[in-house]
Amino acid sequence: MALFFTGLGTLVGSGVMAALCYRRATLATRVAVTGAIFGAGLVLVPALPTLFGGGTLVASLPWSMPGAALRVGLDPLAALFVVPMAVLGVLAAIYGARYLDPAHANGTLGVHWLAFNTLIASMLLVVVAQNGVLFLLAWEVMSLSSFVLVLYDGSAAEVRRAAWVYLVATHLGTACLLAFFTIFGAAASSFDFDAMRASATAVPAGLLFVLALIGFGTKAGFMPFHVWLPEAHPAAPSHVSALMSGVMIKSGIYGLLRALTLFGPPPAWWGFLLLSIGVTSAVLGIVLALAQHDLKRLLAYCSVENIGIIAVGVGLGLLGKAYGLPVLTALGFGGALLHVVNHAIAKGLLFFGAGAVLHATDTRDLNRLGGLLCRMPLTGATFCVGSAAICGLPPFGAFVSELLLYSAAFVAGTTGSPALVAAAAIAITGLALGGGFAAACFAKAFGIAFLGEPRSAAAAAAHEVGTPLTAVMLVLSVAAALSGVLAPWVVGSLAGAVANASGTSLNGTTAGLGVAVDGLFFVSLAAGILIAVVLVLTLTRWLLLRRRPIGATGTWDCGYARPSPRMQYTASSFAAPLVELFQGVLRTHRRFTPPVAIFPPSATLSTHTPDTLQELLYAPIFVGISNALASFRPLQHGRVQLYVLYIAVTLGLLLLWSFQ
Amino acid sequence: MRHALDFVLVTLVLTDLVLLGSSRLTACIRLVAAQGVLLAFLPLALTWPELEVAAMALAASTLLVKGVAFPLVLERAMRDARARREIEPFVGYTPSLLVGLGMLGAGTWLADRLSADVVRSPLMVPVALSMILTGLFFVISRKKAVSQVLGYLVLENGTYVLGISLLSETPFLVELGMLLDVFVAVFVMGIAIFQINREFDHIDVDQLDSLKG
């Protein structure tokens, strides 16, 4: 653990140093990125052996805060989260160093890097904390530093709003966590996780589970607590979005899993609840994503979907525990944890890609993009890989995690009771719908942004971004493919973490996962065959066309004489028929000026899909609360006599009450 | 001695009631001054027939502060402000009288609840409490700054009576400290009224409501 702490120290220390040399932006960046690389590297030294070799590293130091102790532990579950955090952290730092322009930073780069390195360090600390107070502290530092990162461009009103929404949401979540840990800790008379685990029978478990679900779910982005995600992710600089969406929201998943290990055997309704939340998030998340025209907002909603998929896995795992089906438990938790890693890779890649697009064209609006693949071939290719990967298409990693989840659902559906079959049916339907819509969504994202003709001058003038950016994206593309091709090995090494998360023995978990691992060999095989067939077909096509005339012409235009890029299918039109299916919940706003007369001068149609929950749930609640609180305002009307009257009335009531 | 004590107490209650019913500020100030003089008798009346040095000193300083100094400060303030009458208080004069009676009842109720075994006169604690409440009511219901100070003074007088009735042997230093505090308070309030009058050209507290929300 000493190395781990040295790593954290390096991260924070280099961040502070970067902040101190804020006047020299380039130097600050160099210091911070070097620190991030070394710090994350040091953290990986103990984390990798733990992840693959098992075992638990612990360290404990006294701390003078009441209830607090510096207890940390690195078990495979923690390591599973540490590794993506550290790796993606380093990649994001390298990317960000190039992405942020020192010339325009105006002295804020130092603070940005301080927050960035602190974010990585605090995420890592969250994951290893074994004491409630330490956990909460790290958790809050994580929220605060990411808030500062989102506020990088604070002069834009929408960024400020996004940052505010983010911090408010995360604070409300933290409030639930405060209640969760303190109530649990009060029952255990200690905030150490071990002590809490020991007194799991003495707590109101249902209440605490709901608190944990809300608290961690807010960070993770479960529906209906996801509203901050589509605000904050587009507002943040892209490397920050990648880090936040790729790994930071996973800390919510981690927290939920860790919290679940504190309880005894879960009742079945926990599993059902989590499953329903997961399916809702998965389906509605991706439908909302489909409805967006802002590339980064789309990706943010897609994160909601993937978090939903992870929640489905955890829910299935819980059901397995509740009904005593170890294979279901292993597959559910295994699929969820694997998806954590795979989503981190894919979403990081996609946000980096979106950042590159933003960098090159200065817009995130899909309806103003197009034709970027010719202009930014590397970015385009990696974005395509990321799109396929995030849809769970073989041979990429996310397919394997979805396969595990489907397998879990089929275990529940083939062996379980009617209730479990219903759960399985819901899970399968949700996953399949989610998968289908994801494909549609990313066909749209990639297709509209990178294919076809440019829809604006900015897109037409785009150029490929610099080497560090493309290199980072390439690395992640390779990782996305490897995690799929090496599936049997990857899933096999997951056993320790799954055993931690599900609270079952390592042997049982390995046996449970084994059901899937045996088959995963065929997945690798299929991937190999697929690649081989593709190569053969490509070769065939090349051989066939080698001697033949190849013409170049315009796209088939059905005989229309003057096609222009503006006549292409847009993001809105691509999404419209699909989104219409969910009109009941989405409430897309349309602004439509219909064509009139025989020679219509102009007609417009624009759609905007706001977050239904934000509009129908949170906005009324906030308005209600503020109206209720506004009724207090006349109390402070400025008349001293009435102020004295308040005192007198208070006194009178108190006297009456105490002498009744 | 009981009778003298009771006489003083009843007179205090009466001054309260008259105060509630009068609109002329000069008269109000005089009434409060009269209360101060009456209060000066209390320490003497309690220790009678022995004449303790401490009690006499207290009586003398009370007379000086409450009977002489306060009226002077307040009349000065009133003259500067050219305020003669309390016009349109929040609660009219007749209802005020009724409230005064209510305060007497409330004081009696509370004193009864407290059941503090007071040796000298059963009237003392009820009167003290009703004076406190009346003072409070005066502060709440009047608009002129001077009236509010008068209310505060009545309230203070009430606490004075309460202190004397409850604590037989308060250290002299404590008593003096309290008296000094009240003195400074009225002095400070006087200065504040002076400044307010200079700044606003009136001492109508009701119109001091620019700070709100």
Add this chain to the structure above:
Amino acid sequence: MSPSLVINVLWLLPLVAALVAWRLPSVRAILGVILAVVVVLVPCAVWLVALSLRLGRVTAASQWLLVDALSGFHLLVMLVVFGLSAIFAWSYFGAEVAHGHFSLRQARRFGALWLGAQGAMTAVLISNNLAMQWVGIEATTLLTAFLISTHTTSASLEATWKYLMICSVGVAFAFVGTLLVATAAMHAHTGSHNALLWTELLAAPERLDPLLIKAGFVFLLVGYGTKAGLAPMHSWLPDAHSQAPAPVSALFSGFLLNAALYCLMRYLPVVEGAPTLTGFAPGLLVFFGVVSVIVAAAFILFQTDAKRLLAYCSVEHLGIVALGLGLGGVGTFAALFHTLNHSVAKSLAFFAAGRLGQTYGTHDMNKLTRTLHHSPVWGTGLFVSLLALVGAAPFALFMSELQVVMAASHRHAYWTLGLFLAGAAVVFVGMLRRAIAMAWGGAAAATPRPGFALLDLGLVLLCVAALVTLGLFIPPGLNETLVAAARIAGGGR
């Protein structure tokens, strides 16, 4: 060095200095004296606290003066606030002098009242006699009243009047309460002169008459609660805080309120010890704490004036302290710890708001925009202090609020917990929206960026560093003091 001499120096030195300040020839000299007094007193106080920790308590003036861990801790907090404010006053009034807004006459009055208030507050803290404590509180009211109207404007006079009237009435109630408790004490100890000493009262609280104590505490709570700014008796507070010069506002929020709450802390173990009254006083404190948090939240949400916002925030935080006290256990520790944290954070916030207000010429938050760009030092100071005040980690207030929550959970006070968290969340929302808007929002101000003062930077860094450090780690000496003080305030619970 005899302890009793040091104790007497503690309250006499400020009074002597007040007289000196009345006649000093220059503004800088007066500000210097204010700072020097703190510099001299800090080692004295630290020494006394260390001594009292070793001996349990240190008394002087035939037991009329007392320093134990509770009063010692508050002494330290007070000196911290006075010290920081004195440093800030140097910078703040320096700017005013430069613009001709602060004459020698005003400075003399300011210096004398400031030092006098310091003496009075010290007297409150070290008084072992409950009546003298009341005298001290009343004296602070009167001495600080004209600090509000250092700059005589109609608004500041209005605030002064309200402060004077409301607090005088409130403190008069506290006097009634003191009398009732004293009566009980007299009856219990059959008329010993020392009956009014805390040390005597605490010796045998079970002999006190519960009815008198009960009524007494109600009066005391309303009375001192008025001074401490607990809702609904807080109405003077936003006016006074918003109109006073920034160093005075810091002083008010940073310590004047705490001094009144300190008096209640003293009574708490007495009431708890009285027969049949266990749980009475803590219950009331919890109630007023929660009400304060919620009322403050309501007003914070719609506030447009920066200093009024901070004032309501003080209502909230004093509510939290009361809540912690009422909950007891780790809550008492949390309440004391929170007192320190809030004082530092709120001082910094008022400093920053004051200085920014000076350069912008307004405290209207709709105009106080782009502060980070306009004045990096104070803009950062304001933003960071607001973050700290809403309870963001790693600042110390997060830890103390967390401990309050722990205490609530420990007592199974789930409604309290829920209401507190809800109120705190509203405050969070309201303050943060403003904080972000002030730091980044709006158009760039046309006014030129003011120069860069090393003193300002040092002050901001000092406060921020203190807040972060305390959020991560409590120094052993401070921890020991807090634990001992909590034991006293908690009546050994």
Add this chain to the structure above:
Amino acid sequence: MNPSVTFGGPLATALGLVGAPLLLGVINKTKAFFAGRRGPPLLQAYFDLVKLLGKGAVYSRTTTWVFCAGPIVGLAATLVALLFVPLGGVAATFAFQGDLFLVVYLLGLGRFLTVLAALDTGSSFEGMGANREVKFATLAEPTLLLALLALIRVAGSPWSLSPTLGNISTASSLGTAPVIGLVAVALVVLLLSENSRIPVDDPNTHLELTMIHEVMVLDHGGPDLAFILYGAALKLWLFATLLAGIVVPVRTGNLAVDLGATTLVALAVGVVVGIVESSMARLRLIHVTHLLVGALVLAAVALLLAVGWSR
């Protein structure tokens, strides 16, 4: 070891590779029969493929490598998927627990690339077709999986296609006829929708605005179009044989009989498709959604019955 296990799989795959275009011929012949025409030869699809493979190509200037990758990956994915699909009782070349998900997602991969290739042209028509394709495919996926779950439940097998189909025998299917029947109906709907047949899509339409699959490949020509056509034929084959394997459970254990029976039934499915195409008009696009959701409901009912049956 039964030889059908070792040789059957590759043999079945090979049969699919060779026989798939024949299915198209059967359909067209049936349609011609009902229309009273002579119709194209049964092997017309083979001729088309050969002709296309021998041609050059014309590419739109807008397109990129994605345009070429679409047909290749589409065909490759279908090919690999075919390796995992059993031909009735004859187990597939490869089988493992979870192979059905691989098949579904491989088809998804092919579709994804086809859609991207369509978008690559920048044509509005192709964009329109692409979004219809993804919409209907999305609605079809859960139906397929739920239907298979019901089937697996009644077959009492691990969740893998080959053992599931192997477990369905004439004897057992009598008792589970309602489940199997519902599953079959759902699968018919899926077959029609996934392969762009009437009533979902009309492969013979000439109006771009009304097309789904055809419009996506408007700009493809030469070998690319050959790959697409062949891929489509394989996909149709895949669904037809799956359906055939479920509906007519001939499980003699004799490789030739099993293969032959299922293939014949698959060709019969072609006839059925032809009859449907001749007797129905295509639905309005809005009603396609209803049809697909209806299929989902059927699959869910099948699952419900399966749960009741297995208890």
